[in-house]
Amino acid sequence: MRIGIVCPYSWDVPGGVQFHIRDLAGHLIALGHEVSVLAPADDDTPLPPYVVSAGRAVPVPYNGSVARLNFGFLSAARVRRWLHDGAFDVLHIHEPASPSLGLLACWAASGPIVATFHTSNPRSRAMIAAYPILQPALEKISARIAVSEYARRTLVEHLGGDAVVIPNGVDVDFFRSAEPKQEWQGGTIGFIGRIDEPRKGLPTLIRALPEILRRRPGTRLLVAGRGDEQEAVDGLDEQARGQVEFLGMVSDEDKARLLRSVDVYAAPNTGGESFGIILVEAMSAGAPVLASDLDAFRQVLDGGAAGELFPVEDADALADAAVRLLDDPERLARLRSLGSKHVRRFDWSTVGRDILAVYETVTDGAASVAADERTGLRARFGLARD
Incomplete structure (x- = not known):
């Protein structure tokens, strides 16, 4: 399976989301999948071979901390190029509701999209205010994952919809x-x-x-x-x-x-x-x-x-x-x-299996929809098979 993963936060500044994405990518690669991670990174940051830099990030106050994010016209162009070159079977976006590469990827992508929500913030006025802007992108998501019940609750209360809870993984x-x-x-x-x-x-x-x-x-x-x-x-x-x-x-x-x-x-x-x-x-x-x-x-x-x-x-x-x-x-x-x-x-043997099951569900669903559309087109133009 060709899997694209979008990291919202700068790769060169350690954090839980970056570690989760790093370990998930390593687990999937070890299973034989082709994985590419798009992440913000400074020019001199040493990157693993599976990480593609989206350019330098800037510090932004977010969820009681300071996150280094990447957003803007140049970033959007890099996202589109990465999506085109990757031709992914499934796109996995982390924190799509933050002003980051994940949101840009949601806007630009077509095909199956899985999103993981990490944030727990029951009083986020900013998220509520931004919902009209986020809604068109979030509607493209095929399946949602929350890393805990509290992250799921934040998603439900602020953005609507629901998510399956799959915790962060550890080796x-x-x-x-x-x-x-x-x-x-x-x-x-x-x-x-x-x-x-x-x-x-x-x-x-x-x-x-x-x-x-x-x-x-x-x-x-x-x-x-x-x-x-x-x-x-x-x-x-x-x-x-x-x-x-x-x-x-x-x-x-x-x-x-x-x-x-x-x-x-x-x-x-x-x-x-x-x-x-x-x-x-x-x-x-x-x-x-x-x-x-x-x-x-x-x-x-x-x-x-x-x-x-x-x-x-x-x-x-x-x-x-x-x-x-x-x-x-x-x-x-x-x-x-x-x-x-x-x-x-919480071991990756369990967490990775659950995430792959979500990938397989959305790719199977996309294949089924595509097959139905082809059948409809053949019937419309008189090319239906016996």
Whole structure:
């Protein structure tokens, strides 16, 4: 099958949607499908052979963060050329409601279109206001996927229609087989995310650290991600600062090793999450998860059975839960076991199969419509066969 995938966000800035598309493309290619991904990218960005650059992106505030998007006349021309050259059996667009390549592709494409909606934003006035502009493009979509029930709810409430829920995928064995790193072990709490993006919640974790250290001296916080490291620890005294280790941006391999090494993985996010792929990655690596009680996180953690939850932005509750976990080896072992079993439903072997089933449904439907149209034309011109 020839599959075209449209990535809305800049390929050179890591994010959950980009990782999802990268891993989906790799999974499909490994199964023997021909895949091309169109994505914004700076000129000097090294790209995998299956990624086609649509040109440089610009930063745009979107869903409580800053997304790097690509939109305009030049981008539209590149989209049309890519569609023409690709002659895809199915086009898979991610976030078609954002002002990005996905929307341009929706306008320009013909043939079967599958769209995946990642955003969870129940109060998006912008999406409601933009609906008249989006409607003609969205009506061309053959099938809709939402990565969670909360992303599906956003779609239904703002744009109408419905979607099948297929979660983000993870290569479970990649994380499970990673080698722990000795210097990252022993009374450690891990955090991975953009340091200076408030909704990732690092300030809440930093506020909780003094109480954690008071009750468990020697606990270390390992932080992986880009941002202003000095500003992140401004509120801590010198002793507490010495217990925070910033690792900067880490490779996929080191991310897996970090998650395999820590005693607890903390996800103190404050909102705007439709899924929580990092929770699945942590559980795949065997890291017990301590997460803020967001609807999407609660769903990923099986209602709290596969991880610990604490009230959003409550640093005292976070500290109490972290100490309680670190003091309870049996609870940590139980969470590792429950998490390892729970994540199998998110493995690409399952998620990829479900996405391919959607592709096959829309391509079969398109072939059936085309056959009916040919039969109608033959009958109209007296060429009907016996």
